[in-house]
Amino acid sequence: xxxxxxxxxxxxxxxxxxxxxxxxxxLKFMAISPVAAATLIGTTTAATEAIASDAKGKIVxxxxxxxxxxxxxxxTRKLSNPDITVIEPDPKSVSYQPGQTxxxxxxWDAADIVYNRDDFVPSGVTLIKDKVVTFDPENNKVVTxxxxxxxxxxxxxxxxxxxxYAAIKGLDGVITSSSDDxxxxxxKVGKNGVYSIYFADGAADTWKGIQELIAQxxxxxxxxxLQALFTHPSTAIxxxxxPKKIMYLAHARLEEAGVRDKVELTFLPNxxxxxxxxxxxxxxLEQFKTRGFKWLxxxxxxxxxxxxxxxxxxxxxxEKGEWDPILEEYEMNLRSENVDMKYxxxxxxxxxxxxxxxxxxxxxxxxGWLPVVKETLQHVKYKNVFGLGDIVAVPMGKTGGSVRKQYxxxxxxxxxxxxxxxxxxxxxxxxxxxxxxxxLGTVMLAEFDWSNKPTPSFPLDPTQERWIWxxxxxxxxxxxxxxxxxxxxx
Amino acid sequence: MIKLSISLLAATALLMFNACSDSSxxxxxxxxxxxxxxAQVYENMCVNCHGKQGEGVAELDKNGKPKGPALNKQEIxxxxxxxxxxxxxxxxxxxxxxxxxMEHNYKAIKKKGMDYDTDSMAExxxxxxxxxx
Numbered sequence: 270x271x272x273x274x275x276x277x278x279x280x281x282x283x284x285x286x287x288x289x290x291x292x293x294x295x296l297k298f299m300a301i302s303p304v305a306a307a308t309l310i311g312t313t314t315a316a317t318e319a320i321a322s323d324a325k326g327k328i329v330x331x332x333x334x335x336x337x338x339x340x341x342x343x344x345t346r347k348l349s350n351p352d353i354t355v356i357e358p359d360p361k362s363v364s365y366q367p368g369q370t371x372x373x374x375x376x377w378d379a380a381d382i383v384y385n386r387d388d389f390v391p392s393g394v395t396l397i398k399d400k401v402v403t404f405d406p407e408n409n410k411v412v413t414x415x416x417x418x419x420x421x422x423x424x425x426x427x428x429x430x431x432x433x434y435a436a437i438k439g440l441d442g443v444i445t446s447s448s449d450d451x452x453x454x455x456x457k458v459g460k461n462g463v464y465s466i467y468f469a470d471g472a473a474d475t476w477k478g479i480q481e482l483i484a485q486x487x488x489x490x491x492x493x494x495l496q497a498l499f500t501h502p503s504t505a506i507x508x509x510x511x512p513k514k515i516m517y518l519a520h521a522r523l524e525e526a527g528v529r530d531k532v533e534l535t536f537l538p539n540x541x542x543x544x545x546x547x548x549x550x551x552x553x554l555e556q557f558k559t560r561g562f563k564w565l566x567x568x569x570x571x572x573x574x575x576x577x578x579x580x581x582x583x584x585x586x587x588e589k590g591e592w593d594p595i596l597e598e599y600e601m602n603l604r605s606e607n608v609d610m611k612y613x614x615x616x617x618x619x620x621x622x623x624x625x626x627x628x629x630x631x632x633x634x635x636x637g638w639l640p641v642v643k644e645t646l647q648h649v650k651y652k653n654v655f656g657l658g659d660i661v662a663v664p665m666g667k668t669g670g671s672v673r674k675q676y677x678x679x680x681x682x683x684x685x686x687x688x689x690x691x692x693x694x695x696x697x698x699x700x701x702x703x704x705x706x707x708x709l710g711t712v713m714l715a716e717f718d719w720s721n722k723p724t725p726s727f728p729l730d731p732t733q734e735r736w737i738w739x740x741x742x743x744x745x746x747x748x749x750x751x752x753x754x755x756x757x758x759x
Numbered sequence: 760m761i762k763l764s765i766s767l768l769a770a771t772a773l774l775m776f777n778a779c780s781d782s783s784x785x786x787x788x789x790x791x792x793x794x795x796x797x798a799q800v801y802e803n804m805c806v807n808c809h810g811k812q813g814e815g816v817a818e819l820d821k822n823g824k825p826k827g828p829a830l831n832k833q834e835i836x837x838x839x840x841x842x843x844x845x846x847x848x849x850x851x852x853x854x855x856x857x858x859x860x861m862e863h864n865y866k867a868i869k870k871k872g873m874d875y876d877t878d879s880m881a882e883x884x885x886x887x888x889x890x891x892x
Contacts, residue, residue: 541848
């Protein structure tokens with residue numbers, strides 16, 4: 270395995286300096302990690318270029334976010350005669366979304382996560398600055414809003430998803446994370462105690478909101494606590510941990526300001542657990558108890574009155590029915606009622622869905638998401654259509670960490686298909702990583718896959734909060750993503 | 760300081776591992792031996808609500824909803840997603856499940872020793888009952 274050599278050098282450097290390396294030095298070291306990342310990723314180049322395929326075909330990638338652009342870059346490395354077009358309307362599509370939590374928590378500035386699409390278009394790749402509005406898989410073409418018809422041999426759908434604030438009564442707007450076209454949402458979100466880190470501007474506003482909450486808490490008198498609510502919707506969401514991460518950061522900031530005792534923090538998820546993987550669920554529950562958080566399961570935010578500062582949740586539960594002799598268990602009936610809650614601060618994680626252009630097209634599905642064979646990422650109906658990222662209908666997996674596994678699988682499979690191979694060689698196993706920020710300086714690195722068990726990349730107890738994962742999250746993952754993945758190297 | 764360096768090594772090694780790991784590896788569900796085969800589980804546990812041919816049971820329950828939805832029109836990917844959702848209590852950290860009642864029933868089924876594999880049960884239902892294929 271020759272590609273470990275450069276990494277060994279890096280390790281040797283660390284070992285050599287382990288006795289003199291202070292925390293400050295370590296910070297500096299991690300800060301130069303673009304170099305480290307480049308060293309790490311540069312080493313795999315030779316191997317991939319050596320096996321570049323001569324297969325030919327026109328590849329069109331709809332969506333130039335992290336998933337689409339990384340895929341384009343990897344194709345240029347795997348094909349000797351690449352013919353690749355990316356169609357993406359948003360000039361800031363490659364912005365670093367995983368940093369939005371850190372912006373919301375006041376750790377990073379808004380500018381730290383902004384990256385321009387045009388700086389990351391891989392050499393030789395054609396960029397169309399437009400939005401696809403029609404998918405016509407029967408005729409192997411797509412049509413853009415500007416009326417441009419683009420034909421393809423292979424289509425990659427990487428549009429991402431949309432944030433459906435409008436689904437919450439009292440709010441408006443269906444937007445993407447980085448687009449500037451978010452005025453409808455901002456009419457109510459980002460002010461007066463209502464915040465949301467799920468779009469870039471909203472993340473910057475959330476930090477202002479936390480500071481306002483602190484000021485309010487400092488001035489607060491009387492026995493009743495200020496109420497801070499943190500919601501989690503019923504739909505699949507990108508970065509499943511963010512609704513909790515911003516709660517941990519708000520807690521840390523309140524504590525830092527010495528006013529934590531003035532505010533009650535409550536987590537209100539639609540589901541009835543903290544995590545699908547039991548080990549992580551248990552760990553998070555303990556973290557919640559240690560911090561004095563409250564939580565109310567099976568509460569789904571359905572409406573908000575921003576004038577009176579009341580949020581309405583649909584509370585749901587199972588009620589015991591008749592005895593079922595076959596199951597040897599009582600039948601259950603679904604019950605629900607609406608519950609109003611006063612708030613001083615509310616962090617909203619909006620419902621999310623597939624963009625209507627995909628959902629209502631022949632490549633979409635009943636639930637909107639792009640239906641693919643979850644292992645090969647090939648469309649279930651159209652064999653020359655593949656998909657990855659937030660748009661695909663696979664369990665879990667709406668994270669940058671998942672894309673990092675998916676784009677390699679997808680490229681290998683498309684190249685194999687182009688070469689006329691019957692079997693698609695690569696398979697995605699459901700890997701997802703959630704660096705769960707639990708404080709200013711701690712992260713629990715929750716890695717898992719469809720086995721529904723922790724799948725740690727390193728032999729350290731994955732349920733522990735560690736400073737080193739904070740370093741990884743705040744110093745190493747961004748350069749690895751921006752300079753590694755977007756060039757198809759990491 | 761040594762502790763710090765070890766941690767840094769850990770992070771670096773993690774990056775290395777991910778950068779170099781073979782993405783073509785598939786991790787299946789944990790290897791489990793199931794007591795009954797899919798047909799036996801279906802006949803004993805599922806027929807009551809989903810029908811002999813997966814056609815569903817339209818008879819309304821007390822909530823005015825069909826007792827069990829039809830499975831014989833669902834695509835294989837839909838069945839796989841739905842069963843994963845049921846077994847994991849959702850497809851996301853805290854979003855919850857679309858199958859709240861079935862999630863409850865699944866626990867009873869499991870308790871009775873009638874557990875089943877996600878992908879293989881989905882394939883069984885599709886291959887045996889699907890009317891569109």
